[in-house]
Amino acid sequence: MKSAPSACPNGCQRTGGWELWSDEPGFKVLRCSSCGLGWTDPVLGDEAIGEYYPPSWYGKNNARFNPVFEYLVRLFRLRRSRVIRHRSHVGKVLDVGCGRGLILNELQQCGYKAYGVEISEHAAWHAQKKIGPNIHVGDFEGAPFPEDAFEVVIFWHSLEHFRDPSAALKKANRLLKKGGLLVVAVPNSDSIQAKLTGRNWFHLDIPRHYFHFGLKSLEDALKNNNFRVVQADHFSFEQNPYGWLQSLYNALGFQFNFLYNWLKTRSSRATPLQKHPIQSLAIFILMPFLLPLALVLTVFEAAVEKGGTIELYAKKTG
Ligand SMILES: [Zn+2]
Numbered sequence: 001m002k003s004a005p006s007a008c009p010n011g012c013q014r015t016g017g018w019e020l021w022s023d024e025p026g027f028k029v030l031r032c033s034s035c036g037l038g039w040t041d042p043v044l045g046d047e048a049i050g051e052y053y054p055p056s057w058y059g060k061n062n063a064r065f066n067p068v069f070e071y072l073v074r075l076f077r078l079r080r081s082r083v084i085r086h087r088s089h090v091g092k093v094l095d096v097g098c099g100r101g102l103i104l105n106e107l108q109q110c111g112y113k114a115y116g117v118e119i120s121e122h123a124a125w126h127a128q129k130k131i132g133p134n135i136h137v138g139d140f141e142g143a144p145f146p147e148d149a150f151e152v153v154i155f156w157h158s159l160e161h162f163r164d165p166s167a168a169l170k171k172a173n174r175l176l177k178k179g180g181l182l183v184v185a186v187p188n189s190d191s192i193q194a195k196l197t198g199r200n201w202f203h204l205d206i207p208r209h210y211f212h213f214g215l216k217s218l219e220d221a222l223k224n225n226n227f228r229v230v231q232a233d234h235f236s237f238e239q240n241p242y243g244w245l246q247s248l249y250n251a252l253g254f255q256f257n258f259l260y261n262w263l264k265t266r267s268s269r270a271t272p273l274q275k276h277p278i279q280s281l282a283i284f285i286l287m288p289f290l291l292p293l294a295l296v297l298t299v300f301e302a303a304v305e306k307g308g309t310i311e312l313y314a315k316k317t318g
Pocket of ligand 1: 008009010011032033
């Protein structure tokens with residue numbers, strides 16, 4: 001995408017006067033003042049963005065986080081699959097950006113026929129081991145899935161990684177049966193944690209996130225692509241307390257996203273913990289204060305519908 005698009009990428013009719021939402025070294029986030037959609041500028045090409053996904057990103061041996069958090073991650077997948085089961089008919093399900101296939105595995109065990117697309121060969125290999133040959137390795141645009149065939153299409157924290165989210169939603173619409181369920185979870189740039197912590201916000205994740213949605217801009221994107229939103233959830237125990245916690249540590253001046261290292265396996269840590277013993281100790285000492293605060297803030301921001309991440313459930317209307 002060009003750095004100064006002539007019209008809002010969300011199709012909201014605005015043609016300029018973009019707000020500067022965040023200004024990082026080397027990158028900034030511009031924002032449409034009509035619909036609230038933000039975008040990272042500049043957008044990196046395939047090769048350059050690859051450097052921001054080191055081989056350690058997904059960890060070794062099918063484990064990205066330490067055992068306690070791997071267990072929690074699996075519990076969250078179970079909860080997510082339950083929500084999807086309650087809101088859809090059993091049939092074909094497609095997870096766009098399926099990672100290691102954890103959610104597909106849960107749904108497959110409930111009778112769904114699982115399909116996935118994953119750009120990371122490493123993650124896709126693990127997904128193929130569980131799910132089989134219906135995992136397409138590569139981009140969504142080129143994936144050969146049958147049209148008018150799916151009961152559910154999921155974008156779980158993947159839509160913000162697309163260079164053209166609207167094209168991805170159009171394709172999802174073609175693949176879904178009429179009345180089929182679209183599930184989209186994204187960081188919420190209108191959230192309290194985004195606004196309060198600014199460039200320290202964990203979920204901003206520049207330059208990996210090309211787009212930055214809020215509730216209105218995501219709803220608009222879905223409506224523009226023939227979906228009717230049936231539910232918007234602002235409470236995510238999976239994403240939002242951690243978003244607060246990491247953003248608070250970042251704002252306090254710790255090495256950026258250092259806590260994340262604690263949660264990962266040794267092989268997938270960006271920075272070894274022993275390199276920063278004082279920070280490691282300080283994180284540990286502050287945890288009893290910041291963790292309860294993060295939980296309270298998560299409940300509060302969900303209550304006022306400004307959750308750090310949002311999950312939208314929508315039906316294909318045409
Ligand atoms: Zn707009």
